[in-house]
Amino acid sequence: MREACAIEVHNLTTTYGGAPVLWDIDFELPAGHIIGIIGPNGSGKTTLLKTIMGLLPASSGYVKIFDKDLEQIRHKISYVPQRESVDWDFPASVFDIVMMGRYRKNNLFKRTNKTDLEIVLQSIEKVGLTKYKDRQIAQLSGGQQQRVFIARALAQKADIYLMDEPFVGVDAATEHSILKLLKEMRDLGKTVLIIHHDLQTVSDYFDYLVLLNTRLIAKGTPQEVLTEENLTNAYGGQLTLLAKVANLIKVNQFPIREKDVDL
Amino acid sequence: MGELWIIITASIVALNAAILGCFLLLRKMAMVGDAISHAVLPGIVVAYYLSGDKTSGLLLLGATLTGVLASFAIDFLSRKAKIQGDASIGITYTFLFAVGMIMISTMMNGNTDIDMECVLYGDISLINLDKIVVDGNLYLGPRAFYIEVIALVIIGFSIGFGFKGFKVLSFNEDYAKALGINTNRWHYALMTLVSLTTVFSFEVVGAVLVVGFLIIPPATAQLFSTKLKQMLFWASVFGILAVIIGYYLAVWMNVSITGAMVTVAGIDFFLVLIIQRLVDRKKRSTTFAAPEFITPTPKNSVE
Amino acid sequence: MQTFLDFISFKDPNVMYVILGMICINSSSALIGTFAFLRKRSLIGDAIAHSLLPGICLGFIAAGDKRMIFLFLGAFLTGWFSTFLVDYIVNRSKIKQDAAIGIVLSSFFALGIVLLTYIQNAGYTNQGGLNGFLFGQAAAINRDEIYLFALILLIILVAILVFYRSFILISFNAEFAQSIGLPVRWIEFLMTSLTVLATASGIQALGVVLMSALIVTPAAAARFWTHKLSRMLVIGVVFSVFSGIVGAYISYTHAATPTGPWVVAVLSVITLLSFTVSTKSGILANFLRARKNKIKILQETILKTIFHYHERRGLAQNLDSVLTPTDLLSVRVYDTYQLQKGIKRLIRLGFLVAKEKGFTLTENGKIEGRRIVRLHRLWEHYLLKRTTIDALHVHSGAEAIEHILSPEIEKELERELGIVGIPTKDF
Numbered sequence: 004m005r006e007a008c009a010i011e012v013h014n015l016t017t018t019y020g021g022a023p024v025l026w027d028i029d030f031e032l033p034a035g036h037i038i039g040i041i042g043p044n045g046s047g048k049t050t051l052l053k054t055i056m057g058l059l060p061a062s063s064g065y066v067k068i069f070d071k072d073l074e075q076i077r078h079k080i081s082y083v084p085q086r087e088s089v090d091w092d093f094p095a096s097v098f099d100i101v102m103m104g105r106y107r108k109n110n111l112f113k114r115t116n117k118t119d120l121e122i123v124l125q126s127i128e129k130v131g132l133t134k135y136k137d138r139q140i141a142q143l144s145g146g147q148q149q150r151v152f153i154a155r156a157l158a159q160k161a162d163i164y165l166m167d168e169p170f171v172g173v174d175a176a177t178e179h180s181i182l183k184l185l186k187e188m189r190d191l192g193k194t195v196l197i198i199h200h201d202l203q204t205v206s207d208y209f210d211y212l213v214l215l216n217t218r219l220i221a222k223g224t225p226q227e228v229l230t231e232e233n234l235t236n237a238y239g240g241q242l243t244l245l246a247k248v249a250n251l252i253k254v255n256q257f258p259i260r261e262k263d264v265d266l
Numbered sequence: 267m268g269e270l271w272i273i274i275t276a277s278i279v280a281l282n283a284a285i286l287g288c289f290l291l292l293r294k295m296a297m298v299g300d301a302i303s304h305a306v307l308p309g310i311v312v313a314y315y316l317s318g319d320k321t322s323g324l325l326l327l328g329a330t331l332t333g334v335l336a337s338f339a340i341d342f343l344s345r346k347a348k349i350q351g352d353a354s355i356g357i358t359y360t361f362l363f364a365v366g367m368i369m370i371s372t373m374m375n376g377n378t379d380i381d382m383e384c385v386l387y388g389d390i391s392l393i394n395l396d397k398i399v400v401d402g403n404l405y406l407g408p409r410a411f412y413i414e415v416i417a418l419v420i421i422g423f424s425i426g427f428g429f430k431g432f433k434v435l436s437f438n439e440d441y442a443k444a445l446g447i448n449t450n451r452w453h454y455a456l457m458t459l460v461s462l463t464t465v466f467s468f469e470v471v472g473a474v475l476v477v478g479f480l481i482i483p484p485a486t487a488q489l490f491s492t493k494l495k496q497m498l499f500w501a502s503v504f505g506i507l508a509v510i511i512g513y514y515l516a517v518w519m520n521v522s523i524t525g526a527m528v529t530v531a532g533i534d535f536f537l538v539l540i541i542q543r544l545v546d547r548k549k550r551s552t553t554f555a556a557p558e559f560i561t562p563t564p565k566n567s568v569e
Numbered sequence: 570m571q572t573f574l575d576f577i578s579f580k581d582p583n584v585m586y587v588i589l590g591m592i593c594i595n596s597s598s599a600l601i602g603t604f605a606f607l608r609k610r611s612l613i614g615d616a617i618a619h620s621l622l623p624g625i626c627l628g629f630i631a632a633g634d635k636r637m638i639f640l641f642l643g644a645f646l647t648g649w650f651s652t653f654l655v656d657y658i659v660n661r662s663k664i665k666q667d668a669a670i671g672i673v674l675s676s677f678f679a680l681g682i683v684l685l686t687y688i689q690n691a692g693y694t695n696q697g698g699l700n701g702f703l704f705g706q707a708a709a710i711n712r713d714e715i716y717l718f719a720l721i722l723l724i725i726l727v728a729i730l731v732f733y734r735s736f737i738l739i740s741f742n743a744e745f746a747q748s749i750g751l752p753v754r755w756i757e758f759l760m761t762s763l764t765v766l767a768t769a770s771g772i773q774a775l776g777v778v779l780m781s782a783l784i785v786t787p788a789a790a791a792r793f794w795t796h797k798l799s800r801m802l803v804i805g806v807v808f809s810v811f812s813g814i815v816g817a818y819i820s821y822t823h824a825a826t827p828t829g830p831w832v833v834a835v836l837s838v839i840t841l842l843s844f845t846v847s848t849k850s851g852i853l854a855n856f857l858r859a860r861k862n863k864i865k866i867l868q869e870t871i872l873k874t875i876f877h878y879h880e881r882r883g884l885a886q887n888l889d890s891v892l893t894p895t896d897l898l899s900v901r902v903y904d905t906y907q908l909q910k911g912i913k914r915l916i917r918l919g920f921l922v923a924k925e926k927g928f929t930l931t932e933n934g935k936i937e938g939r940r941i942v943r944l945h946r947l948w949e950h951y952l953l954k955r956t957t958i959d960a961l962h963v964h965s966g967a968e969a970i971e972h973i974l975s976p977e978i979e980k981e982l983e984r985e986l987g988i989v990g991i992p993t994k995d996f
Contacts, residue, residue, distance in 0.1 A: 014962050027958045027966050056444050063965075074446070082444035089438050092663040093292060094491045103434050108446040111431045139492035141663075218956045242955055244981055248970060256858050257973050258866075296668035297612055304778060346852075347844045352667070353611040353789045360782030361837035364830035367704065367779075371826040386703055386778070387682045474619070474778070475682070478675030485668050516683075520690045525682030532676025539662055 008070070009034035009163055009194040010055065015064035017047070017054045022253035023062070024050050026218040026245065032211065034069075034162075037185055037195045039205055042215035043238050048198045049085070051215065052165050055196075056082045068163065078107060081161035083152045085168050091141045097151050098136045101127055104158030126157040129184065146177030153181060157188075164188070164195045171200075182208060205229065217245065271408050272390055273513055276527060278414040279467045280505030282421050283479035284487075286460050288494070288501050289425075291484045292436035293456070297352065298337055299480045301359035302457065303464040303473050305336030307366025307385065310468055315373050326413075326465050333461025334454065336362055363473075388472030388524045410470050417466040421459055432456060433494060471524045478528035479505060486535045489542055504534055572822050583708060584821060587774075587828065590710040591813030593718035594774055595832075597725050597767040599787035599809040603802050604760055606788035607740035612670050613652060613761075614784030617768045618777050619674040620651030622681025625702055625772075626688060634695050637714060641769060648765040651677055678777065705776030707817065707828035714773070721770045725763050729802075732756060737798055775829040782833040783809060790840040793847035812836035866972050867911040872920060872938035873945070873971075874901045875930060885991075888935050893927040939991060945971040946992040947982045954986065 010032040017025040025047045032038055040048050053059045055066050057073045068076050081104070104126070105119040127136050130150040135143065140151060149169055156164050164185075170178050185195050189210075199205060205212065206225040214220040214228050214237050221233040251257070290299045309332030313325035336358055343354035370385075393410040425432065434442045435452045442449050460480070467476050487500035512527030519526070579585040598614075605611055621644040628643025629635060651673050658669035688696050701709060729736065735756050738746040747753045764784070771780050787805035794804050816832030846853045874897050879888045881900070894908055912928060915921040920934035930938060948967040952958045958966060974982070983989070 077446040094494050094497045251973050291668050294665050296671040349789050353785050356611050356785035360833050364833035367830035474678050481671035521683045522686040525679045528679030
């Protein structure tokens with residue numbers, strides 16, 4: 004029996020400053036798994052996540068979530084950006100940030116209701132930050148800050164979680180408690196997509212992997228993906244020809260698909 | 267009585283500016299506020315030229331558009347022309363300000379409605395000359411006061427109503443987008459409000475000094491605030507404090523009232539900064555048992 | 570015409586002073602501004618310019634009159650102090666740089682206004698004209714000031730010549746400069762001081778608000794024309810000096826209007842033009858490039874379609890059939906108007922010849938058609954061999970790429986894939 008497909012990425016190409024950083028990425032990810040996206044620096048992992056989330060436009064191809072367009076199903080997806088991308092000096096407490104998880108396009112003008120409040124407090128409880136709920140976010144450790152993000156994602160009550168390097172700057176204990184939480188979520192049928200860079204821990208953490216280096220190298224179970232050949236392909240540098248063509252495209256500001264030019 | 271009107275009117279200016287300034291600062295767009303306040307000059311000149319009257323509401327709204335246009339131009343230059351952000355700001359506002367000055371010197375021949383110095387630092391002591399009087403004897407206060415009240419109502423409503431939106435936009439634009447929020451719309455809403463404040467306060471405090479009200483009190487509050495509402499509150503307090511102290515200082519020294527107000531705001535900032543650093547140092551030397559949460563946060567600027 | 574002659578012959582000695590002044594001021598600020606621009610510190614000029622005002626007033630109070638050296642000294646001190654404060658705020662608090670600039674700029678300016686009104690009301694005689702610093706008064710430049718401005722220009726020129734390499738390194742990457750042992754803090758101090766000098770020299774002519782334009786705008790305009798720093802410096806100076814002279818001329822012919830705003834307006838227009846028509850990254854260049862790409866894709870696609878038409882009928886060897894647009898439309902979807910246009914162009918370029926009932930390929934056309942099809946198929950094979958992109962998708966991946974593969978890349982593809990001739994089919 005075929006598993007339900009959570010995220011379908013179809014023939015996706017994304018450019019940055021005119022040059023493609025992702026080439027024809029094509030995969031389907033099964034629902035109810037913890038899925039790792041791995042690959043060397045500059046291989047387009049964050050770009051992929053941002054394109055899935057609609058933060059960057061795709062030059063070609065499309066993304067479907069549970070067989071629907073992003074806009075129809077956005078409330079089911081939670082996005083956790085890289086920790087460094089946020090200004091932690093922002094005057095807000097743990098509670099305030101987690102409350103943002105309850106914000107929706109159409110409730111921005113409404114008052115917070117009781118349900119929201121309960122969900123937020125539960126989420127903070129789940130990541131073990133109840134003690135620090137009123138603390139300003141700059142006064143937390145790296146691990147605690149990451150847990151604030153996780154709590155915010157939990158508060159969103161989503162089905163799919165997209166996380167950009169949630170284990171960076173986190174101590175080992177926190178890493179394990181986060182992982183435990185993610186596994187609980189998976190057992191509830193949630194899908195978690197995580198960008199990860201530590202190859203050592205990959206096979207312990209993930210049920211399913213996507214290996215990337217500007218193009219898709221491999222996808223599947225850790226055993227299938229973590230082969231000598233795949234890793235050499237991914238980490239042995241970019242394909243020279245592919246890089247050259249990307250550069251030509253950038254220099255000439257060439258359209259990446261014929262459909263961009265109506266013939 | 268005139269004294270009280272000046273203080274009240276300036277306090278409302280300070281309040282308006284403080285509220286919007288907090289969001290500008292958190293969005294790291296303080297200098298966009300600076301640019302907008304200079305760039306509304308051509309709009310104001312046209313407004314005066316067409317109305318011949320100092321404060322035709324509709325035309326002031328027209329001038330507000332100039333400020334929004336400036337923020338749009340800054341965006342355009344940095345996105346399409348790929349000029350770095352701070353340079354886009356510098357180019358846009360100096361250009362629009364220069365155009366405004368040229369317009370004043372060519373269109374306003376013999377018309378002294380716009381006093382050039384007033385453009386830069388306003389002349390709040392004059393607001394009592396332009397009063398609203400009903401039935402020839404019922405004095406209702408200076409016109410500028412009512413204009414500021416209108417601005418306060420607009421800003422109060424917008425921020426109160428859209429608080430969540432402005433908050434999440436200021437915290438992290440990508441996150442707001444991921445929630446499906448149209449960040450562009452919110453951004454330009456904020457820019458419109460900033461533009462509106464500067465246009466409405468122009469006569470009272472002038473183009474450069476309104477920037478002082480926009481940036482300095484919120485920055486002072488930011489030094490120690492841990493919650494957004496707290497920051498908004500203290501920014502307003504510091505703004506109004508600067509107005510009151512500045513007013514009496516100016517009267518005592520016989521100098522520009524608005525100038526003194528912003529100078530006091532600046533002094534307040536540096537005082538709070540120094541006090542905070544002294545307190546921090548003391549704290550650090552007295553606490554020896556480091557609690558577990560003290561692991562320092564990596565600062566973005568370091569990387 | 571007569572006014573123009575009067576202008577360039579310096580009939581009025583004041584015109585000469587204004588022009589000489591503009592040359593010195595604009596060159597100084599464009600030169601040092603280029604480094605500020607590259608260090609992404611353009612707005613610091615804004616903070617400095619506003620901060621000169623209290624210094625000028627203090628200088629006046631100290632001297633009791635408008636002796637320039639006092640005003641200048643005061644301006645230099647407060648201007649320099651402002652940059653120190655900006656750095657202090659950024660390093661010692663969570664306030665970000667742009668807010669710090671805003672704080673310093675408005676507090677110093679406010680203080681300047683306080684001092685200015687103090688001077689006006691304290692009954693100093695001879696204080697008239699101090700408020701000229703607010704908006705600038707280029708016409709007030711006198712002979713002594715020209716000497717001072719020239720001296721400042723000379724100092725800046727010498728400093729740039731002597732420290733050229735250090736300036737470049739620090740502007741490019743201060744951390745790297747530090748790592749190779751350059752005294753980064755001292756050199757940054759020098760650059761800041763030079764920026765203050767340049768700003769101070771222009772404050773009288775341009776005024777506090779517009780002066781920062783002379784720091785930022787020339788570099789931004791020059792950036793559109795070159796990627797080389799040395800050229801950027803020259804182009805920036807040329808643009809800025811040109812604007813200075815044109816601004817002075819407009820103000821000369823329209824006596825009621827001040828010089829400063831015209832200079833800045835002209836400079837901004839030059840920037841706008843640069844951004845529009847520059848051959849490197851201007852809007853126009855991008856537009857033309859997009860058009861060229863589109864035409865190329867259209868033509869090559871038509872040639873390719875003609876090849877496909879023959880191939881389907883087993884005629885790939887001779888490619889001699891006479892075709893009509895309808896034949897091509899049976900192979901591939903086109904916008905008919907575009908198709909007609911493309912065919913006409915190909916006939917004009919000698920890839921097709923018109924026949925009585927349609928058109929046919931010339932020898933050149935045959936070569937070109939085969940080349941495109943071959944590139945398309947080579948790229949498909951490459952993607953299949955080197956990536957996990959499956960056979961269903963390589964065709965669409967190659968559709969656009971085929972048009973951009975250079976002969977050099979074609980050779981590399983051949984070598985890597987070991988394919989001679991045209992692979993037999995698309996995927």
